[in-house]
Amino acid sequence: MDAMTFDLGAERLRDVNRTLHRLKNGRARLKNPNGKHSVAAGLRSPLSVVVNGHCGYYAAGMNQLADVIIEGNAGVGVAENMMSGSVRVHGNASQSAGATAHGGLLVITGDAAARCGISMKGADIVVGGSIGHMSAFMAQAGRLVVRGDAGEALGDSIYEARLYVRGKVASLGADCIAKDMLAEHHTELRDLLDRAGFPDDDTADYTRYGSARQLYHFNAGNEY
Amino acid sequence: MCGIVGLHLRDPDLYPRLGELLTGMLCEMEERGADSAGVAVYGDPVWSPPGHATVTVLDAKIDKIAGIADATVIELGTTTVINAPVPVETLVNAIRSEYPDALIAGFxxxxxxxxGVGHPRVLAESFQLPQAQGWQGVGHTRMATESAVTSSGAHPYAVGPDQCLVHNGSFANHATIRRHLVAQGVVFDSDNDTEVGARYVAQQLADGRDVESALKSLCAEFDGFYTLLVSNRDSFAVVRDAIACKPAVIAETDAWVAMASEYRALVGLPGIENARIFEPEPERIYAWTR
Known part of the structure; x- marks a missing residue:
């Protein structure tokens, strides 16, 4: 079936999103997003949606079941609070990519800015390039894979999300530490890299980071 | 929330289109702030003819300037542009002495x-901005958060010769720095936090420092949230605070450098599809010169 095509330069974004929300399945192509906010947000069906161009804030936000490809950069909060499905950004993403996302797979082929995966709650995020400061802040569950470097304060106050970074980490946030890569971690990282389209990466080049679990309970002896 | 836009043209063929391009950028950012707006235009042949000083005055009725025979007065909405073939200081002093209550918005x-106060689109029209020409322009759409909606609270703040600063964010310790500056004899026009930043930068530049080192000092002294676009007649600089939660996008081609709060403000620029687009990193100073 040919993809339905919508021209966001000519049609109202709200009308296009409303039409997408009514579809149970199928393919759609969105042209000329021109940095508009909330492009393809709130999808709840197994649609395949391709967006040709750069998006503004909250692109594919709250996604469920749909597979969204953005052929361009994404603004603040791409795939924020995603529940399932996938969002692939063929470009760079601004801050708070995948924020609070509960499930699904977010792939960013370029760089992601600050606060990538902030408060993530179960999603998987794979970044082809580097990520900015305060990424995975209070990350609760899910996996964040970074093929490049990580900025300052990675994983500050992290809960049980697992972070895999291939490059340098500028600094670790409070209660985030490097951990050993066990066989199970190589296996899950391999799977994530393959699904994200990076089958040639060697999992041995990655370091795992996670919670030291020292902030879980109040300790009257904590002093600074 | 506020919106910032700026366009620094490298290709002189685009100079006649500066106002048209800047208007499009400014109006796209109206959703980020629509209580006030302002622009700074560098090199418009009507407003700032070569060999002339230009002063803009807000909310004042000015017909002529005593002692300056060749002054040209242009009324654009609530803003009055005065230019004359005299040194800048001469024109500023003449206006100050004849209209002591007038608010000087730039010189x-x-x-x-x-x-001024009002909707960006309406203001752009009253300024006849689409007809403006020049090599560089800066714009701001304001959503006031920490001081009143008045014309003196609108951006840009242009408190030094040919300087201009626009700000998205809020400075936390501006009252402290204001007290220090006041103690050194600096005079303020408003209660606005951004004016403190602009006066601080102007003082640094007056002390002989360059824009980059002035902005480094600003990062060290000022607390709070900011994305700043700071320009003067030959430079165009962007800086964000360490947390960098206030957005900024820079795009660059051989013909121009542009900055905006959001990418959508840049969509109408010629050649945007092949521009290098990136987000400025926190506390790193990006500067371009003519």
């Missing part, structure tokens, strides 16, 4: 600053 040899 210099090349810059024209237009700002």
């Amino acid at each position: 210099g040899a090349d810059v024209t600053v237009l700002k």
